[in-house]
Structures are given as C-alpha cells and as structure tokens.
Amino acid sequence: MDFRGPITPTSKQGNRYIISLTDILSKFVITKAVRGCSASTAVKFLINDVILKYGTPTCILTDNGTHFTAQLMNNLFRHLGVTHLYSTVYHPQTNGQIERFNATMDGKIAALCNERRTNWDEVLQYVTFNYNTSIHATTKQIPFEIMHGRQATLPFDQQNAIISLTQDPEHYQQIKTYWKIRRRSKKEYLKKYDDPFKIIKQLGIKTFIVQRVKKLTLTKQVTMDIIVPLVERWNLIQ
Secondary structure, eight states, X not given: OEEEOOOSSOOTTOOOEEEEEXXXXXXXXXXXXXXXXXXXXXXXXXXXXXXXXXXXXXXXXXXXXXXXXXXXXXXXXXXXTOEEEEOOTTOGGGGHHHHHHHHHHHHHHHHHSOTTOOOHHHHHHHHHHHHHTSOOTTTSSOHHHHHHSSOOOOTTTTOOOOOOOOOOTTHHHHHHHHHHHHHHHHHHHHTTSOSOEEEEEEOSSSEEEEEESSOTTOEEEEEGGGOOOHHHHHHHHO
16 A cells, blocks of 8 residues: 655645555555545545455555554554555565556556646546556456456446337338227217216116206106216226
C-alpha cells in the first residue's frame, strides 16, 4: 500500500494524493483520490474501500512513512489481526508492485486528462478498471478474473444485437377480420334484447312490470331471466 503525491496540479475537488493497494497474487489494484496523506486517511481507505468490499487482508506491506507507522494505523492492524510489514528504507523495490502500477497509471491518466490536468481524480477509476481488466505482463492473466473468479462485464458487452423488424403482410387482414367478427357479435347480442326498459313495479320475486324508456305507453310483464342491467349490457357490448 502506498501514497502517490503530492500531485500537481491539485484537482478541482481539492485532491492532491492517490492512495493505492495491490494484491500480490492477482495484481488487482484498488485506488482512491484523497486530499491528504495522513494516517486517518489511510485508515478510512482500508476500512471503506478495501475491507468492507473485499475482506480483511492477512498481511499489508507499506513503506516507513509516518502515515503508515502512526499509532492509529498500528491499532487498526492489531485489532484486525493484520500483519504489518515495512519495506526496506531507501529501497523502494521492496514495494515494487505498487511502484510499477504508479508508473503505468501516470501515463494513462495524463492521456485522459483535460489540458489543465485538473480532472485527474475523475479519470482515476477508469484507469484503474482498465488496468484490472487487462492482461498483466508478469502473470499473463487478468487481475479482475483472478480476484473475482469470473470475467468482467465491460460497458459494451450487454448491448443487444441489432434487430430488424419485417412487416407482416397478413397483419392488416387479421385486424380487418377481427373487427368484422366483433361487429357481428355485437349485432347478434343486441338482437336478444329490446330497447331499454324501466322497472316500474315488482309483482313477485322474479316477476316485474317494465316500461319502455322511449315510449312510456308501452309496458309489459317480464321475468328476471330476460332482464340485464343497462350498465352490464353496455360492458358486454364493449
């Protein structure tokens, strides 16, 4: 694990450093842009971006910077049971993996930044993802696949194939036939019933005197089995 910086210029969000951690086996890298290089920043990175997402490491190798040798960091390692190893003083090759990533990262970030290079922290995660999903020169494997045990789904992998729609020559005829059947069914239904009537008197449980709505002088006696409510009748027609 290492801090990279201070980076010039400072980003628009005020970030000046990059803290990163590399898994020795898979070469998978975790990075984050931060404003400072204090011990509390390193602790928050370990908890929020490493442990809560990938689990607790067994051992962590850092340099001898005060942000890694501080009591706050040592207390975290002691409570979690993490072995803390230090690189040899004045010998950065001890922590060579993270140093090699830093060299690769610098070139890619520079290629994606704006002219003033004030958005380097915005492209950091894109560069990290690109690194983790590319074949590593040492292992000849993809870090993401070793870390997660599956291939990464890239942004364009889930696009559906182009679909061409052809016109159905029988579609119009099918619609025409459908509406013809609907109109015929409506006419046959209406033949079963007279114009709307109004119940004016009940003679028994199932017997009524009804009056024609459009011709009030026309009344007749009917039974319940031939009476259909007007609303229900309209719904049946529809």
